[in-house]
Amino acid sequence: MSFRPPAPGTQPPYDAPAYGSTHKRHPKQALLRIGQTLTETSAPRMTEALYPAAANLAKGPGWEAQGERIIVAGRVLDEDGRPLVGAMVEVWQANAAGRYNHERDTHDAPLDANFKGEGRVFTDAEGWYRYTTIRPGAYPWRNHANAWRPVHIHYSLFGQGFAQRLITQMYFPGDPLLPLDPIFNCIPDAAARNRLVAAFDLDVTQPDHALGYRFDIVLRGRDATPMENTP
Amino acid sequence: MSATSSQTAGPYWHLIDFPAWADLLRAGGPNAGIAGERITLVGRITDGDGAPCPDALVEIWQADPEGRYDAAFHGFGRCATDAAGGFRFTTLKPGPVRGQGNSFQAPHVALSIFARGLLQQLVTRLYFAEEPLNEQDPILASVPPARRGTLIARPEDAGTWRLDIRLQGDDETVFLEV
Ligand SMILES: [Fe+2]
Numbered sequence: 001m002s003f004r005p006p007a008p009g010t011q012p013p014y015d016a017p018a019y020g021s022t023h024k025r026h027p028k029q030a031l032l033r034i035g036q037t038l039t040e041t042s043a044p045r046m047t048e049a050l051y052p053a054a055a056n057l058a059k060g061p062g063w064e065a066q067g068e069r070i071i072v073a074g075r076v077l078d079e080d081g082r083p084l085v086g087a088m089v090e091v092w093q094a095n096a097a098g099r100y101n102h103e104r105d106t107h108d109a110p111l112d113a114n115f116k117g118e119g120r121v122f123t124d125a126e127g128w129y130r131y132t133t134i135r136p137g138a139y140p141w142r143n144h145a146n147a148w149r150p151v152h153i154h155y156s157l158f159g160q161g162f163a164q165r166l167i168t169q170m171y172f173p174g175d176p177l178l179p180l181d182p183i184f185n186c187i188p189d190a191a192a193r194n195r196l197v198a199a200f201d202l203d204v205t206q207p208d209h210a211l212g213y214r215f216d217i218v219l220r221g222r223d224a225t226p227m228e229n230t231p
Numbered sequence: 232m233s234a235t236s237s238q239t240a241g242p243y244w245h246l247i248d249f250p251a252w253a254d255l256l257r258a259g260g261p262n263a264g265i266a267g268e269r270i271t272l273v274g275r276i277t278d279g280d281g282a283p284c285p286d287a288l289v290e291i292w293q294a295d296p297e298g299r300y301d302a303a304f305h306g307f308g309r310c311a312t313d314a315a316g317g318f319r320f321t322t323l324k325p326g327p328v329r330g331q332g333n334s335f336q337a338p339h340v341a342l343s344i345f346a347r348g349l350l351q352q353l354v355t356r357l358y359f360a361e362e363p364l365n366e367q368d369p370i371l372a373s374v375p376p377a378r379r380g381t382l383i384a385r386p387e388d389a390g391t392w393r394l395d396i397r398l399q400g401d402d403e404t405v406f407l408e409v
Binding site for chain 2 (some may be wrong): 007022024031032035154192
């Protein structure tokens with residue numbers, strides 16, 4: 001068993017001139033393509049027992065964050081449409097004002113003592129995950145003149161193989177900053193890029209409580225062809 | 232349906248940093264009490280100017296001392312680089328891992344590096360110097376000899392192995408497409 005290579009154009013390059021931080025951090029030598037071994041096809045079992053879930057970033061005992069409460073839900077599937085069961089999904093984000101609860105974030109926007117901006121959930125038997133948070137704010141960065149990141153939530157996912165490990169970002173529909181963002185636009189394939197934009201979803205929306213967004217995530221699928229030396 | 236695109240972890244990924252995770256042998260952790268050779272893996276990540284990368288996320292994935300991924304040992308760790316670009320993991324030395332057919336891979340640790348400026352992770356491997364199986368490891372063998380050393384950790388103090396990682400430039404680390 002091995003995992004299929006990503007479809008052409010769906011993954012960003014290491015060297016992206018419009019995104020300045022890549023200049024000194026991208027390898028100049030080509031990556032060495034290796035046949036996957038047990039190391040790449042196995043993965044840590046990330047269980048709730050080891051890594052406790054935290055599905056509500058917006059509210060806890062005695063505290064409630066400022067901002068527009070939202071619910072985000074979606075499925076984690078592989079490229080063959082198979083749900084990933086028990087997959088660990090970590091999320092982190094800026095607060096409603098566009099400020100991270102992080103010592104190196106110097107943006108002049110208010111911190112919210114009631115918003116840490118970090119959560120962890122696990123997919124159920126159909127691959128569904130769900131968490132409640134507040135809608136993050138856009139924030140400036142120093143990449144180019146008057147640069148602002150579109151509103152986004154960072155995602156970290158573990159699948160069933162080391163080769164499926166994924167860190168990505170979820171964006172919000174209709175954000176006018178999306179066409180201007182070098183990080184979003186470094187993905188060559190427009191359809192793949194647009195799959196990073198969540199959809200407003202009335203089924204996820206809870207009456208009198210919070211707007212809902214749907215964001216599905218697809219991890220690499222398994223190769224049908226067996227490994228060369230498999231008996 | 233094609234796989235979701237990767238995006239950078241950015242500079243503020245530390246909201247999901249839990250420093251205890253860099254010690255795979257931590258008290259009360261998943262591996263407390265599992266026998267094996269205790270080792271420390273250290274290294275420094277630098278960029279094309281030789282400047283430290285002080286905001287990188289390093290993860291390891293490794294087999295247990297018997298070379299198994301499906302036994303009790305939880306071979307996962309996460310570490311944030313410090314101001315000097317340094318990372319440090321405490322773990323057990325992995326055993327040889329089954330490869331194709333009846334062959335064995337030399338003991339190794341898989342590394343993923345995420346950071347601001349990396350739109351997807353960089354993957355590499357840490358092997359151990361002087362390990363007899365290194366000579367016949369198929370992945371090491373596929374690396375041009377002049378660059379092979381970028382994958383081989385050297386012993387420092389007792390039980391400490393160092394592998395520095397250069398993202399770009401002279402002595403650039405060999406990164407793997409997996
Ligand atoms: Fe961000």
